[in-house]
Every structure is written in structure tokens, then in C-alpha cells.
Amino acid sequence: MTEFRAQPRPGETPDPEAVHPRDSSAEAPTSVARLNRTIRGFVENWGSVWVEGEITSWNVRGGNVFGRLKDLGSDALIAIRVWSKTLQRMPDDHKVGDRVVACVKADYFVRQGDFSFTVSAMRPLGLGDQLERLERLRAQLRSEGLFDAARKKPVPFLPQCIGLITGERSDAEKDVHRNAELRWPRVRFRTVYAAVQGERCVPETIAALQTLDADPDVDVIVIARGGGDPQHLLGFSDELLLRAVAAASTPVVSAIGHENDRPLLDDVADVRASTPTDAAKRLVPDVAEQRALVQQLRTRAAGRLTQRVAYDIAQLEQLRTRPVLRNPESMLQGYEHELFVLVSRGRDLVQRTMDTGARRTDELRAALRALSPGATLARGYAIAHLDDGAIVRDAAQAPAGTPMVVTVGRGSIAALARGEVAEPPGPLDTAQSELG
Structure with missing residues (x-):
């Protein structure tokens, strides 16, 4: 238990009214006034x-x-x-x-x-102390890549719903609404109010940011304040708020103060607007400008289309005036004659080739017949074969009793040798010499 005992200064006597935990109990409690006096005596030291x-x-x-x-x-x-x-x-x-x-x-x-x-x-x-802290934080966040352009998310061309974080009934809210609605009357807002200075600024802004970031209908979030003393803008350089903005999945636009007011939120946000009015101009297109642009594009498209059609018509007329298109049969007649000549040449060439082939075939057939053993056999000659297919060229090859096959002009005859017979030379010798 803490002792509430006033310690006397040097040269002072202890306060007899001071209460000590050992001096009180449930049966003998001290008074509230005595306890307060004891605490005051302790605090005054x-x-x-x-x-x-x-x-x-x-x-x-x-x-x-x-x-x-x-x-x-x-x-x-x-x-x-x-x-x-x-x-x-x-x-x-x-x-x-x-x-x-x-x-x-x-x-x-x-x-x-x-x-x-x-x-x-x-x-x-000292402002120098604050700036030194901010510069240290700026260097740390830059080294972590929170200022890199590659991580910044693009703002949609025409957001359907804009999330707005600003002070309640503030000029910044009026500026954003008025300028956005003048440019695009059908723009919608979802506004979450938060303190824009003081101790509630950071936690309320973070809570509002998380609320809007979780809303799937919100396409972009604007954090707006109408400038002020640099001391009042320090909340928008708070590390917790900056990291929450960097972690948001919805694009965040910083619209804090004027041109000379640059809290660190401007560097971390996906888009930096110099004023709330500038934020409204950056978020929504001007309907009058868009209508004029559409009309300009339609005029240019109509002119290009008219020019293209006129060019194609001129090209078509030029093609129609060419002789070959005025009398297409003339082109076909030239091709018809050329085709007739080619067909005639082809027929003559084929006929000559066929005649030459026929004569050559007849010549080869005659030569084959002249050289064929069948022609010799047809003139009355015969060829004797042994069982193994050997042609009998010498009587010694077929002693008596040797079976043979005798081939004549038409068919073959089975024969049995009766031995060599002495006869004068005759047609058989001539046939053997021809057969070689």
C-alpha cells in the first residue's frame, strides 16, 4: 500500500495531522479531509x-x-x-x-x-523542433516507399460516390460540394465528420477513413480542411494517420489547407489537391466541357466519315471508267484465244507422244518375240529338262533310264531316256546351238 506521508522540508517539523496507513483501520478510520490534507502536503513538496x-x-x-x-x-x-x-x-x-x-x-x-x-x-x-520531427518522419516514410508514385492508386474518371472526411458545417465541405455539383450535378457524396484539429483529429479521421474504405459504393475518399495555422495541421502529419491512408484500398485525395500548407498527408495520399475546391475539380469532370468535347468528337467523326465516303465514291467512279470494266468481254476474249492455243498445243503434244510410244511398243514386242525361246519351239524344236531343272545339252547327261521333261511349242511331255543314239547332225544340233 502506498504511504501518503508528507515529507517535511529541511528545517520543518512533520505535520502531526498527516495520516499513515498504520494509523487507520476499519474500526478507527480517518476522515476524508485529513486524507486530502495529507495528499496535499505530499504534493506540495x-x-x-x-x-x-x-x-x-x-x-x-x-x-x-x-x-x-x-x-x-x-x-x-x-x-x-x-x-x-x-x-x-x-x-x-x-x-x-x-x-x-x-x-x-x-x-x-x-x-x-x-x-x-x-x-x-x-x-x-519551438517550430524548429516540430519541423525536425516532421523531417525525421518524412525521411522514414520515404525510405519505406510510402511516397513512391508506383504505389499510388489512380482516381476514377467519373466516381459514382465520393467519400468526404471533413469538419462538420465547415467551409471545406461547402466548397467541395458546391464545386463538384457545379461541374457534375449528379455526383453523390457520403460524408463522415471528424475533428480537423486537436486531440480528436487523428483518431476520428482514422475511424472515418476506415468506415469509408469499407464501403464498396465509395470510389474515392477526400480528406478536406480549409487551411489554418501550421500548428493546427500537425494532426495530418501524424504517423498513425499516414499509415492508415497508405493501407487504404480506396484512392485517397488530400485537400488540406492552401498552397503553402503541406502536411505529410499530401505526400502519402494518392492525389494531392491544393484546396478543397481544387479537389472537387480534380475528382469530377465538367459536364459542359464533356458535352463540348463530345460534340467536337462527333463533328470530327462526321467530317472524317464524309471525307472517307467521298474518297471511296471517287475511287469507284475511277474504276468504272476503265476500259476493262466498260467492256469486260474484251479481257475474256484475249484469255479465250490463249486458252484455245494452249489446248491445241496440248492435244498435239499428247497425240505425238502416244504415237511415238505405240511405235516403240511394237518394235519392242517384235524384238521380244524374235528373242523368245517360244518362237524357236514353235518352229518344231524341243527342250529336255532333268528333274533338277537342268537343260540337257549332252547325251551323257541322260543315260538310259533317266526321267526327263521335254518342252515343245505347246506344252511339256514326260520322257525316259533310252541312252545315247548315234545319228548324223540334224535339226537338234542346230536347236542346241541356238539355245546356247
Whole structure:
């Protein structure tokens, strides 16, 4: 258990009213007033410290200021009070969204049990420090490729529905609607309001972005604000918001401020518009310009078509005036004569070839007949064969009893040799000599 014991300063005596956990119990509880006095005594021993933060609340009541400071790196908050005398010494007019360095001292109000910090001095946070942080973040995101043109998504030519993230009842909303509807009257919007400065800017803008990105009807998302002090635009250079924009699947258009206001959102978004009016002009085409363009294209198409038809008609007339088209039979007559000559030549050539072939066939047939053994056999000669097919050329080849086959002019005769017979030379010798 934490001990709420006020530590006395050097030379001071301990507060006898201070309560200690050992001094209280369920049977003997201490009072709320004594507990608050103990806490106040403990808090008053803290010295003043300089803190850095963003003003998220700045309410002036009775000449005093009651507000809150938010940590720049987290959601931690502290309540602050600026008394009128201190406020008069402050040269700057502080407001919500400013980033400041303040000298604060803890204070605990016994009566209400409120814990806050009293501000004794405050000055704006150096712009150089902010720019240095932004430049470091810019370099980091560039190294990760979030600024690359290759990853940026194209905006559709004519979006059916535009998602708009802006402040409620803001001039930026009016500018986008008015200029878009003047250019294309049937354009549709889905608007999600979000704080455009202060501590709610980043979380509300991210939530609105996620809502519109999840809507399949939304073709493009515009984040619009009508410019302002650079301090008020720091939310649009927040790393969480920038990464959410880079991760969105729907194209995102940044329309923050004017030409001189360049938050990091301009570099991460898919399209950067210098103003909300410029965003409307970039998103939707001008219906009058499109109608004029359509009319111009129709006129050019009609002129080209007329020119083409006239050219084709002239070409056709030129072809029709040619002699061959005026009397097509003349061209056919020339081809007819040439065809007749070729056919005649072909017939003569075929006939001569056939006659030459017939004569050559007759000559070969006569030569074949003259050389054929059949002609010799037809004149009365015969050929004797042994069983093995050998021709008998010598009587010694067929001793008595040798079977033979005798071939004559018409057919063959089976014979049996009776041995050699002595006879004078006659036609048989002549036949053998012819057969070789």
C-alpha cells in the first residue's frame, strides 16, 4: 500500500495531522479531509517542472484559464490552471492545438479532491523542433516507399460516390460540394465528420477513413480542411494517420489547407489537391466541357466519315471508267484465244507422244518375240529338262533310264531316256546351238 506521508522540508517539523496507513483501520478510520490534507502536503513538496505538450482544452472563466495538456507521444493528459496574473504575463494568445512548453507545479485542492497543475510560465514549442520531427518522419516514410508514385492508386474518371472526411458545417465541405455539383450535378457524396484539429483529429479521421474504405459504393475518399495555422495541421502529419491512408484500398485525395500548407498527408495520399475546391475539380469532370468535347468528337467523326465516303465514291467512279470494266468481254476474249492455243498445243503434244510410244511398243514386242525361246519351239524344236531343272545339252547327261521333261511349242511331255543314239547332225544340233 502506498504511504501518503508528507515529507517535511529541511528545517520543518512533520505535520502531526498527516495520516499513515498504520494509523487507520476499519474500526478507527480517518476522515476524508485529513486524507486530502495529507495528499496535499505530499504534493506540495514537489517542485516545478517544465513539460512539453499540446493544448487540447483552453477555457477562460473569470479571467483564469482551465485546460488540459496532452503528451505529444501518447494519449496521456494533465489538467492545468493558469491564474489571471500569470495569464497577463504571457505574451502569446494560446489556443487549442498549440504545442507549448510550460512550467507547472502540482496542486491538490483539498475541498474538491481535485488534482491539477498550476502554470507559472508558458511559451510556444519551438517550430524548429516540430519541423525536425516532421523531417525525421518524412525521411522514414520515404525510405519505406510510402511516397513512391508506383504505389499510388489512380482516381476514377467519373466516381459514382465520393467519400468526404471533413469538419462538420465547415467551409471545406461547402466548397467541395458546391464545386463538384457545379461541374457534375449528379455526383453523390457520403460524408463522415471528424475533428480537423486537436486531440480528436487523428483518431476520428482514422475511424472515418476506415468506415469509408469499407464501403464498396465509395470510389474515392477526400480528406478536406480549409487551411489554418501550421500548428493546427500537425494532426495530418501524424504517423498513425499516414499509415492508415497508405493501407487504404480506396484512392485517397488530400485537400488540406492552401498552397503553402503541406502536411505529410499530401505526400502519402494518392492525389494531392491544393484546396478543397481544387479537389472537387480534380475528382469530377465538367459536364459542359464533356458535352463540348463530345460534340467536337462527333463533328470530327462526321467530317472524317464524309471525307472517307467521298474518297471511296471517287475511287469507284475511277474504276468504272476503265476500259476493262466498260467492256469486260474484251479481257475474256484475249484469255479465250490463249486458252484455245494452249489446248491445241496440248492435244498435239499428247497425240505425238502416244504415237511415238505405240511405235516403240511394237518394235519392242517384235524384238521380244524374235528373242523368245517360244518362237524357236514353235518352229518344231524341243527342250529336255532333268528333274533338277537342268537343260540337257549332252547325251551323257541322260543315260538310259533317266526321267526327263521335254518342252515343245505347246506344252511339256514326260520322257525316259533310252541312252545315247548315234545319228548324223540334224535339226537338234542346230536347236542346241541356238539355245546356247
